[in-house]
Amino acid sequence: MNKATIVHPGFYCSIQDLGRLDYRNVGVPQSGAMDMQLAKKTNTILGNSEEAAVLEMILMGVTISFETKTYVSISQNVDGATLNGKTISMDKAIAVEPGDVLKIGHVTHGNFAYVGISGGWKTKPILASRSMFAGITASGKLSKGDTVPYENCFEVVEETRFRESELNQNTLIDVFEGPEFHLLSATHQDQLLSQTLEVSKSWSRMAFKVSTGTPFDLPELRTVPVMPGTVQLTPDGDLLFLMRDAQTTGGYPRVLQLSNDAIDKFSQLRTGVSFNLSLRPINHS
Amino acid sequence: MPNTKLKYYQVSENAIEIGWPTSDGSVWLERHKMALGLERFYGDQVVVNEGYFSILVIFKKPIGQYQERLKELSSMSCNLENIQGFQGTKWQIPVLYDRDSEDLLSISKHTLLTFESIVKMHGQAIYTVEFIGFLPGFPYLSGLPEKLQVPRRKTPNPSIASGSVAIAAGQCGVYPQTSPGGWYVLGKSPLEFFDVHREQPNLLSIGDEVSFYEINQQEYDRIKNGRLNVKEFSNE
Numbered sequence: 478m479n480k481a482t483i484v485h486p487g488f489y490c491s492i493q494d495l496g497r498l499d500y501r502n503v504g505v506p507q508s509g510a511m512d513m514q515l516a517k518k519t520n521t522i523l524g525n526s527e528e529a530a531v532l533e534m535i536l537m538g539v540t541i542s543f544e545t546k547t548y549v550s551i552s553q554n555v556d557g558a559t560l561n562g563k564t565i566s567m568d569k570a571i572a573v574e575p576g577d578v579l580k581i582g583h584v585t586h587g588n589f590a591y592v593g594i595s596g597g598w599k600t601k602p603i604l605a606s607r608s609m610f611a612g613i614t615a616s617g618k619l620s621k622g623d624t625v626p627y628e629n630c631f632e633v634v635e636e637t638r639f640r641e642s643e644l645n646q647n648t649l650i651d652v653f654e655g656p657e658f659h660l661l662s663a664t665h666q667d668q669l670l671s672q673t674l675e676v677s678k679s680w681s682r683m684a685f686k687v688s689t690g691t692p693f694d695l696p697e698l699r700t701v702p703v704m705p706g707t708v709q710l711t712p713d714g715d716l717l718f719l720m721r722d723a724q725t726t727g728g729y730p731r732v733l734q735l736s737n738d739a740i741d742k743f744s745q746l747r748t749g750v751s752f753n754l755s756l757r758p759i760n761h762s
Numbered sequence: 763m764p765n766t767k768l769k770y771y772q773v774s775e776n777a778i779e780i781g782w783p784t785s786d787g788s789v790w791l792e793r794h795k796m797a798l799g800l801e802r803f804y805g806d807q808v809v810v811n812e813g814y815f816s817i818l819v820i821f822k823k824p825i826g827q828y829q830e831r832l833k834e835l836s837s838m839s840c841n842l843e844n845i846q847g848f849q850g851t852k853w854q855i856p857v858l859y860d861r862d863s864e865d866l867l868s869i870s871k872h873t874l875l876t877f878e879s880i881v882k883m884h885g886q887a888i889y890t891v892e893f894i895g896f897l898p899g900f901p902y903l904s905g906l907p908e909k910l911q912v913p914r915r916k917t918p919n920p921s922i923a924s925g926s927v928a929i930a931a932g933q934c935g936v937y938p939q940t941s942p943g944g945w946y947v948l949g950k951s952p953l954e955f956f957d958v959h960r961e962q963p964n965l966l967s968i969g970d971e972v973s974f975y976e977i978n979q980q981e982y983d984r985i986k987n988g989r990l991n992v993k994e995f996s997n998e
Contacts, residue, residue: 498809498820498822499806499809500898500963501809501810501811501820502797502809502810502811502812502893502894502968503894503898503899503956503963503964503967504894504895504896504897504898504899504900504956504964505898505963506898603958604958604963612897612898612939612956613898613958653772653773653774655773656771656773656779656781699784699813699814699815700813700814700893700895700896700902701813701814701815701816702779702811702812702813702816702817702818702895704773704774704777704811704818704820706774707773724895724896724897725811725895725896726811726813726893726895726896727895731773734773734774735774736774736775737774737775737776759772759774759775759828
């Protein structure tokens with residue numbers, strides 16, 4: 478197995494795949510790429526399967542050096558990508574030679590961007606997934622000097638290109654009524670769905686906090702299951718939008734649930750960005 | 763006859779929650795049988811996730827015909843008799859109680875009990891693993907004596923050590939790894955409650971029966987460093 482070395486990890490980077498669904502009943506978070514659709518596109522460019530692990534960057538790019546020839550792909554929402562100091566075009570697979578150094582500047586759209594590699598990054602799977610999560614894998618993120626294994630690859634099987642229009646930049650977020658939505662008064666429900674909300678400074682792979690400004694007095698429930706996309710309402714009137722690394726159970730009322738696509742979209746909303754919720758019926762076809 | 767007291771709720775495009783009335787007291791046995799039935803029926807097409815009074819059923823593919831799924835789920839609730847003889851494992855969990863801690867003082871203030879009575883009462887009770895959540899391998903145990911009722915801490919403790927046996931809100935739990943937490947700590951157990959390198963990472967499973975017994979520092983160190991097979995602390 479060949480190795481790439483993390484010369485600089487940027488602000489926070491980790492290996493992620495589709496996550497580990499099968500261990501929820503023993504309390505293991507699902508994890509996985511925050512913007513699943515963008516991660517899948519990053520894999521598609523290389524002809525990888527969607528299970529292939531990608532490297533996820535938060536806000537800042539990484540610098541990586543490679544041991545052997547391979548191909549990489551970079552999600553289009555970054556700037557300043559260079560290979561050995563030369564600017565590279567990011568809309569297709571990038572050929573990398575032994576000793577090459579890939580440097581990525583910043584994430585330009587949203588919070589999360591991806592680097593894919595032919596065949597996927599080959600860190601050791603733990604509980605059937607390569608997604609890094611502190612307490613399950615040895616560490617939750619990659620550090621300077623860490624090495625990440627990958628397979629030999631001399632050609633890219635299939636090549637699709639990125640289109641600028643594929644980046645999520647719309648701020649209307651689709652939600653369903655959560656199991657405890659009915660506990661809110663009609664006025665409170667209307668207010669929640671009609672007010673313009675703003676992403677706070679407090680966000681992570683576990684949850685994004687959004688203040689509604691309206692305290693909410695309700696006795697805590699007996700603990701219930703929660704999942705990525707569940708939106709809890711705290712007594713302080715904060716909405717907690719649970720993300721990929723969310724715990725599997727919780728005690729706050731689950732007032733809303735993001736649609737699957739909305740989880741990806743929401744994860745890319747930056748601090749200070751305003752957004753609106755759009756209540757949709759779940760299609761009972 | 764389908765079980766009419768159950769409520770079904772579609773949570774997302776690919777998840778349905780089955781809920782029991784919360785007035786029923788503990789429903790873990792019925793609920794867990796249902797969860798096992800679901801796993802048997804759907805195989806690896808679903809992931810189930812249990813809470814006190816509910817099961818979240820996550821389908822790995824879109825649900826498709828919701829009404830069809832509902833029929834399947836409610837017919838499942840009439841066939842639970844077929845799931846015979848669910849038997850949880852019995853565990854004897856060693857605990858080094860900490861009689862000098864701030865937390866024990868807080869519990870004493872809340873309950874008006876002496877440190878000795880708190881430790882004794884906690885150790886005499888028999889607990890059931892209701893479900894696992896909050897952290898990988900964190901067991902929610904019912905069976906805490908009425909007299910040991912304490913609320914959650916107003917401000918979470920920023921760091922509760924791995925192995926800590928803690929109580930709050932009528933429940934007992936064990937922190938499988940060091941983490942912030944809102945419960946009051948009675949002491950610590952030398953056992954590993956979650957280890958990804960073990961064939962079964964979680965020590966305790968839903969429906970297991972747990973009791974605690976007191977050990978001293980010497981025994982704690984012996985068990986902690988002894989690389990014992992955890993099965994020694996169970997009836998298996």
